[in-house]
Amino acid sequence: MKGRDVTIAEVARHAGVAVSTVSYVLSGKRAISAETRRRVLDSVRALGYHPNAGARALASKRANVIALVLPLRAGMHVPVLMQFATSVVTAARSFDHDVLLLTADEGTDGIRRAAASALVDGLILMDIEEHDERVPVLRELSEPTVLIGFPADSAGLTCVDLDFEAAGKLCVAHLAGRGHREIALLGAPAVVYERGTGFARRTRSGFADAIEARGLSGVALPCEEGFDDVRVTVKQLLADHPQVTGLVVHNEAAVGHVLATLRELDRQLEVVAICPDDIADRARLASVLIPAEEVGREAVRLLMEKLEGRQVPASTLLQPRLTYRRA
C-alpha cells in the first residue's frame, strides 16, 4: 500500500543530478566522483528506489532473468531435482539474475516463447535425453544455453554433468580394491534406459568397461523403485548369480529397499551407491554422491560467461568422489 513506485527521475531530482548520472552510479559503467556517488546512493535509500525491471530490460536488452527448464517425468528422483533447482536459483541470484520456471510439458514452445520475447537472457535445461526434441530448438536460438546432462549429439552445445562413466568405473575400482571378483549393478528403472537418458547409460557403460578392463565378471540390471519390485529383482539377481559379492546401486529410491532385502535374505554383500549424500549417509553406505549443488552452480557460472560473450568449454564433467563409510 506504499505510494506509487519511485522512478529514477525522482532519485535524480532528490540528489540534484541528471538521470543519467544516477544510472551510471548504479551500473558503474562510467566514473563518478565519490561525492556524487554518495549523494545518489543516499537518495536511493531515502526514497526506497528499485529500478523498474521492464524498463531496464527494454533499454538494455538484458532482462537479468534466466529460464530453468525442469522436467517432471517418471523415474526422476524429485528431491535431487529440487536440489538442482535451488542451487540454480541461489547461484543465479549471486549474479544478480532471477529464475523463470518453465516446465517441460509446455514442450519446445515455452522455450521458444521465453527466448523470442526476450523474457529471459539465457536458459538452463535439465534432464536431457540422448535424443532430446528440445536440442534442435536450442541450436536455432540466439540466446545462450547450458544443458545439465548430455544429448547424443552435443556439438555446438554447452553441457555440464557428473562424469557418470567415471563414477561407474570408480565404484568397480572400489569394490575390486576390496577383493570382490563378481560385481552387479542395479540401475535406474527400465523406462529410464529406454528413453535413452544419458546418465543411466553412461554409468552402465563405465561399469561394464571397468569390469572388462579388470577381468572381473559383472552383471547390470535395471531396477524399479517400489519395495516389492526391488525385492524381486534382488532375489532374482542373487539366484542367477550366486557368486556376486559386490553391488553397485545407481537408483536413489531403491537403495533403502535393496538393503532391507539383503538383510531379510541375510546376505552380506558389499554395497556402494551412486546417490545423494543424505541417502547414503542415512544408510551408512559407501557412495559416489550426485553433486547437485555443484552442478547447478557450474551451469549458472557457464551461462553467465556465455552471456558476457566469452567462450566456454563445450563439456564440463565433474569428477566423482567416493566416500567410504564403515557401517
Add this chain to the structure above:
Amino acid sequence: MKGRDVTIAEVARHAGVAVSTVSYVLSGKRAISAETRRRVLDSVRALGYHPNAGARALASKRANVIALVLPLRAGMHVPVLMQFATSVVTAARSFDHDVLLLTADEGTDGIRRAAASALVDGLILMDIEEHDERVPVLRELSEPTVLIGFPADSAGLTCVDLDFEAAGKLCVAHLAGRGHREIALLGAPAVVYERGTGFARRTRSGFADAIEARGLSGVALPCEEGFDDVRVTVKQLLADHPQVTGLVVHNEAAVGHVLATLRELDRQLEVVAICPDDIADRARLASVLIPAEEVGREAVRLLMEKLEGRQVPASTLLQPRLTYRRA
C-alpha cells in the same frame, strides 16, 4: 541464430496497418474488422512475431509474470512441493502468465525486490508458518498475494489450503464408523509442530475435536521420517496404548515404514493416511489425499482474480475426500 527480433512496427508495415491496430488485434481491446484482423495475424505468423516482454511490461504496467515463493526446509515432503510447483506453473500458463521462482532463503528481500521492481504482478507463497516473517511484508506490498497455508493472523490476506481440520475429523469419523474406539494419530516430525506450521497442527486439532465429540479415546504423536525412528515410535505407541486399533498417519515419508513395522509386529491396525494419492495407492491404504494440483490451480485462479481487481474470499478451504481402498 535467426535474424534480429521482429518488432510490432515491422508487423504493422507488413500488414499495411498502424502499429496500434496490430496491438489492438493482439489484445482484443478494441473492435477490429475481420479482414484487418486476418491480415495482421497472417503477418504475425509470416514474420514469426513475438511481443517483447520488457516493452510490454513497461507500457502496460503488467509483467504477466507471477512469483512463486518456495520454501526448502526440513520436514517438507519434497515431491508434494513439486506437485504444487508444477500445478502453479501450468495454471499460470493457462492465464498467459509465467512463473518466477523465488526461494525462501533469500528471505523477505527477494519478495520486496521482485515486487518493487515490477518484475512480477503478484505472488504465491507456499508453506506458510503460523508466525511467518513474510506475512507483514506482504501487507505492505501493493502487489496482490495468495498464500498456500494459513498464518496465525490471516486478516487481510487471501489463503488457500486443504481443510486439514476437516481432514483430521474425517479420518476419525471413518475409523469410528468401522468400529474403532481407540485411535492414534501419527503426525509430522516434532520440528514441524514446533515451527508452528499450520497444517500439522490443524490436523491434530481436528483429530482431537472429533475424538472428543464422539467420546472415543485418542492419542496424537509426532513422528520422524527415518525407518528406525518410525519403528521406535510405533512400538512405543503400541506398548503405551495396547488398545489402539485405528491409526491415522499424517506423514508422507513415514507411511511405508509404519506399515512395515506393523507387519513386522504382526499387528493388524486399521490405517488411514493423509498423503498424496500415489503413496496411498501403492500401499493400498484408505487415505485423504493432499490435492496439490487443485490447491495450486485455485491459488493461481484467486491471484488472477485479484489482478483483475476483483474481490475474492479471504479463505478458501478445499474439502477433504476420503478414498477407501480394500487391501
Add this chain to the structure above:
DNA sequence: ATGGGCCGTCGAAGCGCTTCGACAAGAGGA
C-alpha cells in the same frame, strides 16, 4: 436531407531506463 452514434483505424504520447555524444573544468605536456 441532417444530425447523432457507432465502428474501425490512425497518430502520437508516453512508460522508465540505458547509453551515446557533447561539453565544461581541471591536469599535464610542450
Add this chain to the structure above:
DNA sequence: TCCTCTTGTCGAAGCGCTTCGACGGCCCAT
C-alpha cells in the same frame, strides 16, 4: 601560455509496446 587529455556530468535519443483521443465513414432516426 596554449593546447591536448582526462574526468565527471548532462541532455537527448531511443528501446518496443500500450493506450488515449481524434477522425472519417456509415447507418439510422428524425
